[in-house]
Amino acid sequence: MKELYNNEVSFELREKTIDESKQGSALSKDRKEGVKANGKKFYIESYGCAMNFSDSEIVASILSNEGFDSTTNHDEADLILINTCSIRDNAEQRVRARLKNFQGIKKRNPAALIGILGCMAERLKDKLLEEEKLVDIVAGPDAYRTLPDLISEADGGQKAVNVLLSREETYADISPVRLASNGVSAFISIMRGCDNMCSFCVVPFTRGRERSRDPKSIVKEAQDLYEKGFKEVTLLGQNVDSFRWSEDPKLKGKRLIEAKDSENVVNFANLLEMTAKAVPNMRIRFSTSHPKDMLDDVLHVMMRYDNICKYIHLPVQSGNSRVLDMMNRTYDREWYMNRIEAINRIIPDCGISTDVITGFCSESEEDFQDTLSLMKEVEYDMSYMFFYSERPGTLAAKRYKDDIPLEVKKKRLSRVIELQQSISLKKNKEDIGKTFEVLVEGVSKKSKTHLYGRNTQNKVIVFPDEGIRKGDFVNVKVTDCTSATLLGELL
Ligand code: SAH
Ligand code: SF4
Ligand code: F3S
Numbered sequence: 001m002k003e004l005y006n007n008e009v010s011f012e013l014r015e016k017t018i019d020e021s022k023q024g025s026a027l028s029k030d031r032k033e034g035v036k037a038n039g040k041k042f043y044i045e046s047y048g049c050a051m052n053f054s055d056s057e058i059v060a061s062i063l064s065n066e067g068f069d070s071t072t073n074h075d076e077a078d079l080i081l082i083n084t085c086s087i088r089d090n091a092e093q094r095v096r097a098r099l100k101n102f103q104g105i106k107k108r109n110p111a112a113l114i115g116i117l118g119c120m121a122e123r124l125k126d127k128l129l130e131e132e133k134l135v136d137i138v139a140g141p142d143a144y145r146t147l148p149d150l151i152s153e154a155d156g157g158q159k160a161v162n163v164l165l166s167r168e169e170t171y172a173d174i175s176p177v178r179l180a181s182n183g184v185s186a187f188i189s190i191m192r193g194c195d196n197m198c199s200f201c202v203v204p205f206t207r208g209r210e211r212s213r214d215p216k217s218i219v220k221e222a223q224d225l226y227e228k229g230f231k232e233v234t235l236l237g238q239n240v241d242s243f244r245w246s247e248d249p250k251l252k253g254k255r256l257i258e259a260k261d262s263e264n265v266v267n268f269a270n271l272l273e274m275t276a277k278a279v280p281n282m283r284i285r286f287s288t289s290h291p292k293d294m295l296d297d298v299l300h301v302m303m304r305y306d307n308i309c310k311y312i313h314l315p316v317q318s319g320n321s322r323v324l325d326m327m328n329r330t331y332d333r334e335w336y337m338n339r340i341e342a343i344n345r346i347i348p349d350c351g352i353s354t355d356v357i358t359g360f361c362s363e364s365e366e367d368f369q370d371t372l373s374l375m376k377e378v379e380y381d382m383s384y385m386f387f388y389s390e391r392p393g394t395l396a397a398k399r400y401k402d403d404i405p406l407e408v409k410k411k412r413l414s415r416v417i418e419l420q421q422s423i424s425l426k427k428n429k430e431d432i433g434k435t436f437e438v439l440v441e442g443v444s445k446k447s448k449t450h451l452y453g454r455n456t457q458n459k460v461i462v463f464p465d466e467g468i469r470k471g472d473f474v475n476v477k478v479t480d481c482t483s484a485t486l487l488g489e490l491l
Contacts, residue, residue, distance in 0.1 A: 031064045038067030043077035044179070047095060048085025050236050050287065051207075052118050054187040056083045057176035059117065059144050064177055066148045074105055079113050079151065081137075084120035086202045088389035092120055099132050106134050113137060113154050117144070119206035123393075125163045141192070141207050142166040165193075165208030172217040175224070184441050184471045186230050188221050189213065190271065191237035196290065198317075199328040199395035200360060200388060203238055210238075212245045215266045219278045231439055231471050232283035235275065240286050241293035243268040269297040276305035283439060285309045285458070291316065291339050292331045299346040310347050311458040314339065315355035319374030320367040323360055328395060333374065340378050351457025353382040356416055359409025360388045361400035368412050375419055381427050381459065383420045387413045421483045428459070428481035435477045435491060436461065442470050452485075461486040 031037075042063050046056045059081065060070060071077050080102060085091040095116075102114055115137030116128055122140035129135055136154040139147055140163035150160035170192055178186055194203050195210040222233050237243060244256050245266045256265070266274075268286075276284055284305075289298075289312055302308045314336075318324050321332035343350050356371060375383070387409035390402040436455035444450035444462050452462045453474075462485055463476050476488040 031067075035065050036067055037069060040068050040078040041071040041076060042068045042079040042081060043071050043074040044081040044083060045074075045098070046083040046118075046179075047091060048083070048087065048119060050187050050234070051189060051192075051238070052083050052085060053179075054176065054189045054236055055118065055141060055144070056081075057179050057187075058171045058174050058189075059083070059147065060177035060179055061174050062144055062147055066151075070177075070179075074102070075108070077105075077112060079115065080105065081115045081117055084116055084118040086119040086123045086206055086391065088386060088391075090389070095120055096132070099134065103134055113151065115139060115147075115150070115154075117141075119202065122163050122165070122206040123202065126159070126161050129159050129161065136160065138163065140165065142169045144171070145169075167209050167211060170211060170213035172213045175221070182442050182470065183229060184439065185232040185234070186225050187234050187236050188218055188225075189237070190218050190235045190240065191243055194238040195242075196239060196330075197328055197395060199326060199399065200317075200357065200391070202391040202394055205393055207238070210242065212243045215245050215271050215274060218271065219274055222275050222279045222282065222284075226279045226282050229471065230282065231473075232285065233275075233279070235272070235284065235286040237286075238288060239290040239293060241268050241289050241295070241298060243271055245271075267297075269301045272298065272308060273301050273305070276301070276308050280307055283307055283309055283456075285311060287313050289314050291336050292329070294339055296342055296346060299342060302350075303347055309456045309458065310349060311351035311353075311456065312343055313353045313355075314343075316371075316374060316378075317355060317357050318360060318363070318367070318371050320363070320370035323363055323367050323370075326362065326396075326400065327357075327360060333370065337374075337377070349457065351381045351459060352378065353384070353458070354378070354380050356383055356385045358385070358387050358412035358416055359404035361396055361402055361404070363388075363404055363412075368415075371416065372419055375416065375423065379423050379427060380420065381457065382424060383416070385413055385416050385420065425481070425483040428483065428486055431459070431478045431486055432481060433478065435475050436486075436488075438463075438474055438476045438488075440468055440470050440472045440474060455486075459486055460484070461488050463488045463490055466490055 044056050046053050074080050084095045113136045114134055116135055117139050118141060121138045128138050137150045138161040139150055142165050143162035146162045150162060153160035191212045193208045193210040197204055225233055246256055246264050248264045251264060284307055291314055316336055317327055317329055319333055324332055390397050438453040438455055438461050440451050440453040444452045449465055450462050451465045452460055454460055461476050468474055475491040477491055478486045478488045480487040
């Protein structure tokens with residue numbers, strides 16, 4: 001089942017399929033002064049959302065400071081890591097299949113260690129050691145600082161597990177090693193965890209409580225990236241609009257959430273503004289916004305700064321208020337449509353995309369029709385669409401019956417995909433004749449003589465290579481399109 005649109009975006013912001021890290025072999029330039037190479041190599045493979053890819057860059061930094069070098073060839077690795085995702089059953093199945101493939105490596109090189117990181121590690125804990133006999137290390141998303149200890153334990157023949165979740169860990173002081181980077185665009189994690197408890201979602205269980213990172217460290221990371229030649233950053237969090245930080249020791253934890261916006265509290269709109277000002281020549285994106293928290297202040301900041309991209313990913317999940325209530329999304333259709341209206345009013349020509357789930361518990365044909373009608377009303381530029389997959393331990397798994405037959409879920413999924421394709425095509429056709437500023441990200445996957453990049457609305461544009469370089473900003477006039485891509489010519 002193709003869950004994602006097949007476009008040219010090199011880094012999807014939603015769940016990705018396999019991406020073997022294309023990092024170069026020498027990390028030495030990223031290594032702290034005084035750290036000597038230990039002669040060992042690690043290989044890391046990442047699954048799931050952008051947060052996970054961003055975490056792999058933190059892991060690479062921790063390992064490089066232990067003296068490890070990285071490799072893209074797992075056959076020569078002393079340490080093989082898989083950073084995993086639990087969001088849907090098929091995401092976990094993919095990892096299990098991959099682990100089976102790794103059995104051969106372990107046979108050829110019994111000294112090699114295999115470690116599972118990320119959300120599946122957190123969800124299954126030491127069960128992974130029992131079920132998958134070849135796993136030596138299990139580390140959850142908040143345990144990466146202890147990887148060096150876990151590796152020593154595993155080297156000593158012990159099974160090494162750390163799946164403790166933290167209320168404080170943000171890895172704020174760790175400078176990520178940019179893996180598989182195009183050198184143009186990078187992620188910055190601004191917060192971790194999620195407190196939202198959407199009933200279908202495993203993330204609050206795998207990533208723990210929501211916590212924001214010190215804004216000073218975020219701005220510094222953006223500035224460092226700019227100095228290294230990057231042209232675009234994406235601020236990442238499961239729910240960026242609930243970003244909240246205070247230096248005031250009296251405003252910790254729950255009190256911080258309740259505190260009124262004041263000089264003592266930095267909220268997401270403030271952070272966005274701070275970042276936009278600190279790196280005025282860099283494009284700034286962010287993901288993901290939650291409809292209940294995305295208020296007008298963020299939209300006004302977006303409008304005020306040219307370097308903040310005019311694009312919002314605003315997952316709706318369903319167009320039916322009863323289903324939204326069962327999903328515990330804490331907004332209804334009317335509230336959601338009010339937010340769309342605010343985006344269109346405050347930021348004309350803003351790109352909007354969404355996530356949709358089909359076949360959630362008890363969803364009737366009429367409920368599903370509401371999702372279709374909402375999609376038509378909003379006219380999303382793009383959608384990420386999934387059929388519901390029950391996740392053990394979630395509120396929905398405990399409270400509701402997963403009662404929509406798989407064929408119906410899948411049929412509805414293909415109907416939303418078909419609808420979105422027709423909407424995307426219509427919206428893309430409206431862009432024909434327009435000129436956009438495009439940040440060039442690289443050579444088109446389909447044609448070596450073409451480059452691709454994105455406009456501020458996050459639409460991918462492909463155009464003939466006329467000696468332009470990756471990382472350049474160019475003006476491109478749209479001449480044609482498909483439902484996934486705009487085609488154009490350089491001006
Ligand atoms: N924090 C993000 C979501 C991260 S998960 C947000 O709130 O938007 C990305 C998407 O996966 C979700 O928006 C949802 O559409 C989908 N998803 C999550 N759990 C799912 C499940 N159990 N079955 C199917 N899709 C799911
Ligand atoms: Fe999951 Fe909801 Fe949190 Fe997103 S906001 S990560 S869907 S619980
Ligand atoms: Fe991301 Fe998957 Fe975990 S979507 S937060 S890696 S469950």
